[in-house]
Amino acid sequence: MSNQELDVLRSKVDEMNGQLLQLINERAELVQEIGRIKEKQGVNRYDPVRERSMLNNLLEKNDGPFERSTVEHIFKEIFKAGLELQEDDHRKALLV
Amino acid sequence: MSNQELDVLRSKVDEMNGQLLQLINERAELVQEIGRIKEKQGVNRYDPVRERSMLNNLLEKNDGPFERSTVEHIFKEIFKAGLELQEDDHRKALLV
Numbered sequence: 001m002s003n004q005e006l007d008v009l010r011s012k013v014d015e016m017n018g019q020l021l022q023l024i025n026e027r028a029e030l031v032q033e034i035g036r037i038k039e040k041q042g043v044n045r046y047d048p049v050r051e052r053s054m055l056n057n058l059l060e061k062n063d064g065p066f067e068r069s070t071v072e073h074i075f076k077e078i079f080k081a082g083l084e085l086q087e088d089d090h091r092k093a094l095l096v
Numbered sequence: 097m098s099n100q101e102l103d104v105l106r107s108k109v110d111e112m113n114g115q116l117l118q119l120i121n122e123r124a125e126l127v128q129e130i131g132r133i134k135e136k137q138g139v140n141r142y143d144p145v146r147e148r149s150m151l152n153n154l155l156e157k158n159d160g161p162f163e164r165s166t167v168e169h170i171f172k173e174i175f176k177a178g179l180e181l182q183e184d185d186h187r188k189a190l191l192v
């Protein structure tokens with residue numbers, strides 16, 4: 001009984017993992033596009049004010065179960081990965 | 097023109113942040129439920145084989161722009177946060 005329950009819950013988690021992956025990559029594509037526009041404008045890609053504002057929005061919306069510090073930690077990793085992607089694009093652009 | 101474009105992209109990113117937050121927290125609720133079942137069964141919450149299998153599934157599905165190593169890194173942070181939530185629940189259960 002409980003193992004069947006576990007299997008159902010696990011397959012739901014698998015489904016959510018897939019949705020998260022898709023969203024994270026879609027977000028990354030947008031971030032790349034933003035990077036390309038900033039590149040043309042000669043604007044710095046890293047914008048700590050914008051990052052703080054995104055985090056504050058998320059913390060305001062958060063109603064758990066993850067705590068604020070966990071939400072902040074996970075999203076900082078996602079933001080950092082996005083910035084690294086922009087930096088890779090920048091390096092590739094320089095090599096063209 | 098380009099600033100308007102940036103604003104549109106940024107509001108899409110904000111929307112996706114919100115969706116990610118919701119999914120991450122829904123996933124966390126499932127993980128808590130799994131933790132409660134395992135608690136009753138007296139089974140260890142941390143299951144490295146299951147974690148590796150989830151990561152392999154994700155890496156198979158990943159078609160970028162994030163690289164495999166980035167996907168693995170972000171999801172390991174999400175998994176770790178879920179495990180910490182289960183451990184908190186366990187500690188609270190012991191205090192009842």
